Amino acid sequence: MTETLLEIAGVWKAFDGHSVLRGLDLSVARHEAVVLIGASGSGKSTLLRCINGLETVDAGCILLDGDLDVTAFNTDMDAVRRRIGIVFQSYNLFPHMSVLDNVTLSPRKVLKRGSSESRDQAMALLQRFGLAAKADEYPDRLSGGQAQRVAIVRALAMEPELMLFDEITSALDPLLVGEVLDTVRELKMGGLTLIMATHEMGFAREVADRVCFLDAGVVLEQGTPEAVFGSPREGKTREFLSRILK
């Protein structure tokens, strides 16, 4: 049976009096890959940021693993973020550190791992994603695709239970999108639970267990990729898909 890892119930979030999330509900099972689609401003990024506490919600609750309430007043957000990884559109690597130091920083400082242990773990991850040769390079010497893969490895080094991807291919040269998507595909095969906001519809169709169409701050329609892409029920979903797949 599927076990729920993340339960989002009735989440509201407004910026400057304008509501971006309007009572959004969503639940994600362990090992599930959920892809969020929708127009810019439909709330995809805001939702991801609320899930790991980079934004506080105005109302509603987000429960991780049935016991940890991300939205409670007294929650230790550092503890939440240790369990939830996020990768951003603009890689946000630390430019003053080598690739290896980028990856080992939080295992060393947050998980208090020894430097040789964290180094071995980081090298194994870099090796797995074809980045071992770049371990001593600085971020300004990487291509966009390499930088984004390092950002993914950096988040993975914390061994998160849930991984969030916020339009991670949107800033990339079209030629470099493939290598990043390959990385995500491999993570999905490894069984990692992931929520991904993306405009890559072909990839969404291939990798997603479930596709959620966000509109005006709620999940308007969700289902298997075949259902949502093949025969969307809602007019707005059809309209969005016809515009983006053109």
Next chain:
Amino acid sequence: MSASTTAPGAPEVYFDPVRQAHRRKRARRDALVGMASLLGFVLVVGFAISRTSGWPLVQETFFNGSEFIATFPGLLDAFLLNVRIFLIAEPLILLIGLLVALSRDLRSPLLLPLRVLATLYVDIFRGVPTILVIFLLGFGVPALQLQGVPNNAVFWGTAALVLSYGAYVAEVFRAGIGSVHSSQRMAARSLGLTSLQTSRYVVLPQAVRNVVPPLLNDFISLQKDTALVSVLGPIEILRQAQIDASSTFNYTAYVGAALIFIALTIPMTRFADWVQARMRRRRTMAGAA
């Protein structure tokens, strides 16, 4: 990065020889014209000055060779005190500047007093001329006749420079912290680092790097401002030059003192320029990646 490929057998770079010769010729011509123009300018200005009626007197009182030789060793000796003031003041300034900058950005309500104090300090010491601070501390504190507080002029002169420059350097550090994009802090926090760890390992190292050029600028300024301590009486280089000038009614010692300052500040200025240029290059490279 583009995946451009050259046809097999084609050279890596190709430069039309005629175009290359033309470019070389133009560079040579530009260099010649520049040198000639500079030489002409110096000659005209030099001639004009030497023709003024006051020039012989100025030459005698400011550029007197024997006077220069007589006073220069004493000036160099006195300059050691300036160097000592600078070397003691600079590390303290950096320390105070960094601590004040960090205090001004504190968010914890419990630490509000520290934040208010830091803000007041910067407001006051940036607003008062350095020479006034030197007067007030140098004459004021010893007059209080406090037990266990030194009443030595060099001590209070240096303390005044530290307080005055500390306020400026604090603002430089704060600008540096502000120049690190907020997405860096967000990325660090999302990896589970605490706020303190984020400042320590992610924000500050980048902030400090960004403000090295303006900090070097302040160093250069401080080197010169050590001369302000002369108003309290210790025999540093400006004081020594004043003594020389008033005993012979010849001002050549002032020119000697100026030369000594320049000998120290020009290499420092060039070094600051070099650092700045290097950082701009690195940033451009980072932007292209």
